[in-house]
Amino acid sequence: MSDSLIHSVAGAAGGIVAMSATYPLVVLSTRAAVETKNEKKSTLQAVLDTIKREGIAGLYSGLSSSLLGIAVTNGVYYYFYERSRETILNSRKGGKALSTAESMLTGAIAGSATTIISNPIWVVQTSQAVQTLPPDSKHAVKRLGFFETIQNIIAKDGIGAFWRGVGPALVLVINPVLQYTVFEQLKNFLISRRTLKLRTAGALTAVAVLSDWDFFILGAISKLVATSLTYPYIVVKSRLQAGSAAALKYKSSFDGLLSILGEEGIEGLYKGIGSKLVQSVLTAAILFAGQRRIYEFTKKATSR
DSSP states (O other): OOOHHHHHHHHHHHHHHOOOOOHHHHHHHHHHHHOOOOOOOOOOHHHHHHHHHHGGGGGGTTTHHHHHHHHHHHHHHHHHHHHHHHHHHHTTTTTOOHHHHHHHHHEEEEEHHHHHHHHHHHHHHHHHHHHSSSSSOOOOOOOOOHHHHHHHHHHOOGGOOOOOOOOHHHTTHHHHHHHHHHHHHHHHHHHHHHHHHHHHHTTTTOOOOOOOOHHHHHHHHHHHHHHHHHHHHHHHHHHHHHHTTTTGGOOHHHHHHHHHHHHHHHHGGEEEEHHHHHHHHHHHHHHHHHHHHHHHHHHHHTOO
């Protein structure tokens, strides 16, 4: 099994673990992003309201499609990222660390491929996550399964609907580009600094190795930076993928940003950001730590 494929498998598995642990926050942030009413709720109140209206199951609407989505997304992303990384490193002489520009290029290639391939799955997941939003304050609509949601989307909007939101999703390739660039540069800095300390202390050939905790912290920091900077486009993408009437009027991603800004104010561009930041930071932290462990385990298992 090639190194890129092992990274792909480990990324998919790590993503499933991370998403499973934080999924209720995905539902809450997606619903908040899609909702056009200027209603302010704390994360705790949103959780309690959802449980009261739909039960615990309401916090896991669309979990199956989300796990499939994160497995495909991470698997494809890690595969293309590692292949691109190997190609760049093999094409030049020097160290085995990517520069900032190389990290961004690698992330852009992997992110674009991942977005185009996985967008249909995220359309289904977003539709499932918001389909139980009540048409009024008293009643919730019937929750549809994965295949029922696919049939419903095709019947209502046709095959093309599975690529709703692909425009802002491609713009959001900048999110993992930022995330992996920040992660890669922080990792390189930390390894260099610790290696220098080891060699200064007398271990002349020593190279520092990062711990699981290091990967957890670096993953959290990198995702915090990326999500904070790109969240308004996440709101536009969520509304388009959910097929909301207001979003379907957007002429472009930028027009969506301006429309939300004009109709809902600056707050509209950041609806659900609290739960999204907690969810995405925790997911990334668990993913980076978990992916490393799963990669090492799989590497040993396949090399026997």
